[in-house]
Amino acid sequence: MPDASEPCWLERTRLQRLLDVLLERGFEVHGPVLRDGATLFAPVQRVAELAAGWRDEQTPGGYSLEPCGEARTFGVVSGPGALKPFVFAPHEPLLQVRMDGPGSSFEAEPVLPEGHKVAVLGARACDLAALAVQDRIFLRGRFPDPHYAVRRRALFTIGVSCTRSVSTCFCTSQGTGPEVTGGYDLALTELAEGFVVRFGSPEGEDLVGALGLPIASEEALRRERSDLDACAEGIERALDSGDLRDLLYANLGHPRWEEVGERCLGCGNCTMVCPTCFCHDQRDEPALDGAASLRVREWDSCFNPEHSQIHGINFRARVRDRYRQWLVHKLAGWVDQFDTSGCVGCGRCITWCPVGIDLTEEVDAIRRTEGAS
Amino acid sequence: MSARVRAARPRLGVFKFASCDGCQLQLLNLEDELLALADRVEIAHFLEASSRVEPGPYDVALVEGSITTSRDVERIREVRDQSAFLIAIGACATAGGIQHLRNVADVEAWKSEIYPHPEWLDTLATSTPISDHIPVDHEIHGCPVNKREVLRVMLRALLGAGPDPPRASVCMECKRSGHVCVIVAGGQACMGPVTRAGCGALCPSLGRGCYACFGPYEGANGPALAGRLEGLGLPRRDLARRFRGITGSHPAFRSTAEGLEDGDG
Numbered sequence: 060m061p062d063a064s065e066p067c068w069l070e071r072t073r074l075q076r077l078l079d080v081l082l083e084r085g086f087e088v089h090g091p092v093l094r095d096g097a098t099l100f101a102p103v104q105r106v107a108e109l110a111a112g113w114r115d116e117q118t119p120g121g122y123s124l125e126p127c128g129e130a131r132t133f134g135v136v137s138g139p140g141a142l143k144p145f146v147f148a149p150h151e152p153l154l155q156v157r158m159d160g161p162g163s164s165f166e167a168e169p170v171l172p173e174g175h176k177v178a179v180l181g182a183r184a185c186d187l188a189a190l191a192v193q194d195r196i197f198l199r200g201r202f203p204d205p206h207y208a209v210r211r212r213a214l215f216t217i218g219v220s221c222t223r224s225v226s227t228c229f230c231t232s233q234g235t236g237p238e239v240t241g242g243y244d245l246a247l248t249e250l251a252e253g254f255v256v257r258f259g260s261p262e263g264e265d266l267v268g269a270l271g272l273p274i275a276s277e278e279a280l281r282r283e284r285s286d287l288d289a290c291a292e293g294i295e296r297a298l299d300s301g302d303l304r305d306l307l308y309a310n311l312g313h314p315r316w317e318e319v320g321e322r323c324l325g326c327g328n329c330t331m332v333c334p335t336c337f338c339h340d341q342r343d344e345p346a347l348d349g350a351a352s353l354r355v356r357e358w359d360s361c362f363n364p365e366h367s368q369i370h371g372i373n374f375r376a377r378v379r380d381r382y383r384q385w386l387v388h389k390l391a392g393w394v395d396q397f398d399t400s401g402c403v404g405c406g407r408c409i410t411w412c413p414v415g416i417d418l419t420e421e422v423d424a425i426r427r428t429e430g431a432s
Numbered sequence: 433m434s435a436r437v438r439a440a441r442p443r444l445g446v447f448k449f450a451s452c453d454g455c456q457l458q459l460l461n462l463e464d465e466l467l468a469l470a471d472r473v474e475i476a477h478f479l480e481a482s483s484r485v486e487p488g489p490y491d492v493a494l495v496e497g498s499i500t501t502s503r504d505v506e507r508i509r510e511v512r513d514q515s516a517f518l519i520a521i522g523a524c525a526t527a528g529g530i531q532h533l534r535n536v537a538d539v540e541a542w543k544s545e546i547y548p549h550p551e552w553l554d555t556l557a558t559s560t561p562i563s564d565h566i567p568v569d570h571e572i573h574g575c576p577v578n579k580r581e582v583l584r585v586m587l588r589a590l591l592g593a594g595p596d597p598p599r600a601s602v603c604m605e606c607k608r609s610g611h612v613c614v615i616v617a618g619g620q621a622c623m624g625p626v627t628r629a630g631c632g633a634l635c636p637s638l639g640r641g642c643y644a645c646f647g648p649y650e651g652a653n654g655p656a657l658a659g660r661l662e663g664l665g666l667p668r669r670d671l672a673r674r675f676r677g678i679t680g681s682h683p684a685f686r687s688t689a690e691g692l693e694d695g696d697g
């Protein structure tokens with residue numbers, strides 16, 4: 060058994076063995092597969108199901124795939140789905156409410172998820188950073204979320220460090236990537252012939268032991284280092300975070316909000332794909348017999364007009380107000396509330412915004428013309 | 433009128449105006465739930481389901497279809513007078529339906545082009561939503577409506593709860609369901625960003641763009657979406673048609689369509 064500090068080596072041809080061991084241990088394994096012109100995490104049993112041999116190009120409001128001309132398994136940097144749905148379900152029951160008869164009292168019983176074991180293969184450094192942010196929100200507060208907790212305990216993460224980025228990535232600004240440095244059970248770096256493997260938890264260590272992996276060669280580690288450094292250097296998009304909180308608070312009346320409000324559709328795609336956004340709504344779904352109802356929660360968004368509707372008044376009636384709420388909360392309010400930025404720099408909100416609104420550009424515009432209000 | 437339905441076994445009436453019957457059919461498509469529902473409500477008037485018709489009053493009325501004849505104008509008032517809680521269902525009843533296209537056409541001209549005896553037709557020059565004629569207590573949008581939503585609204589009303597309709601955009605439903613965006617990854621036109629949720633993002637789930645069946649999402653930014661779709665290479669004329677579609681009579685869509693038509697030389 061190698062020492063925790065010693066990275067191991069997994070031949071490309073033995074990646075299937077990793078999947079097999081996870082499957083034998085009762086995990087549902089999810090990995091990036093091609094789906095409708097992008098990659099999504101989906102259950103896989105065979106390495107051949109993964110989106111190998113492709114790479115993605117991402118631009119504000121644009122996503123495309125092309126063959127990458129090599130046998131890379133993780134050539135596609137990311138798709139719209141992050142780790143969020145695995146722990147914070149888009150739609151899930153919370154409570155089963157029952158009433159014995161008209162006018163009688165009612166009982167409410169929590170409906171917890173089953174918590175079947177899920178292993179996600181191919182999470183990026185920014186995804187793992189976002190998971191840590193969500194852990195802080197859902198688990199560390201005064202009221203830990205039991206539903207999140209069940210799913211989180213059942214999650215096994217296999218991070219893959221980025222050896223290429225796309226134009227919308229800016230993890231380097233947020234200190235979250237491109238190298239997987241924490242929050243993982245296993246971490247891989249893909250090289251031409253195979254993977255450098257590290258474990259970050261006792262379960263990960265056990266798995267490495269079961270695979271009987273050799274220590275990675277110095278040559279492999281040297282190439283890993285240079286690939287990771289090259290990736291980090293290639294990231295051009297940036298968010299200057301130093302004084303961001305104060306900058307945004309001081310510019311709540313900046314004309315840029317009006318301008319972005321003209322372009323923004325208020326559609327909420329940015330919040331849905333953001334791996335840290337946590338807003339949700341709860342609704343009661345009555346049963347047919349009239350004696351029971353199910354309380355469900357689903358992802359909501361500060362772009363949904365209903366989100367700011369309180370007692371008949373909408374205090375963020377215009378799209379401009381909602382965009383400002385999103386950005387100022389994410390980049391400034393979170394720092395006060397959770398002691399972390401709400402942004403890990405994954406760039407999903409930029410790519411998956413149908414009109415390509417880019418938060419780094421919006422922040423820059425405000426910075427350039429600060430005090431214009 | 434109140435959202436509460438207090439009768440022990442409330443009486444339901446289902447009424448049809450100018451429409452295709454598809455929304456009523458959604459009710460009949462509630463195969464597994466319909467019998468249980470019939471235990472809790474008396475289906476007093478529902479011609480698509482049964483020719484047995486009981487006179488009003490009705491505790492709940494579901495109204496499908498738009499107003500297109502002078503007789504409709506009278507009949508919808510009669511239905512209103514007889515109904516405690518009246519729900520307009522579907523794009524015809526809430527927006528005038530696809531037949532609202534007559535509102536921007538010359539009805540007299542096409543009447544004589546199509547029919548040998550246009551004088552036999554009794555039709556108004558417009559197709560208008562129910563709410564243009566009588567007060568409506570609630571609207572369930574869609575073409576057709578989502579049967580689950582109709583059931584949910586009725587079950588809530590039976591418990592004395594208001595409808596609590598979905599108010600998100602189709603995009604939010606699309607992303608909750610984990611679909612890949614057809615605009616961003618597919619370069620296709622999609623009306624999801626300006627359309628009210630309710631269908632569960634049915635079209636994007638099949639890899640094609642939304643048709644806006646559920647009408648405009650609150651605060652829909654038509655011009656911004658139109659600009660983006662134009663950038664995908666869609667002619668303005670085709671784009672205008674997307675906004676002129678099933679729910680195109682809504683001001684938010686109409687003004688965007690007009691803007692596109694104006695600029696289409």
Ligand code: SF4
Pocket residue numbers: 136137183184185186221223224225228229230231235236237238404405406
């Ligand atoms: S933001 Fe960084 S860690 Fe995330 S996918 Fe891009 S390069 Fe990788």
Ligand code: SF4
Pocket residue numbers: 329332333334335389401402403404405406407408409418
């Ligand atoms: S705000 Fe955008 S870039 Fe930042 S974490 Fe969320 S989706 Fe990623």
Ligand code: SF4
Pocket residue numbers: 322323324325326327328329330362411412413414415416
């Ligand atoms: S920023 Fe983009 S994704 Fe977000 S609500 Fe506006 S248009 Fe939609």
Ligand code: SF4
Pocket residue numbers: 328413602603604606607611612613614615616622623624625633636641642
């Ligand atoms: S496919 Fe349509 S509904 Fe779905 S996110 Fe894209 S624009 Fe919105």
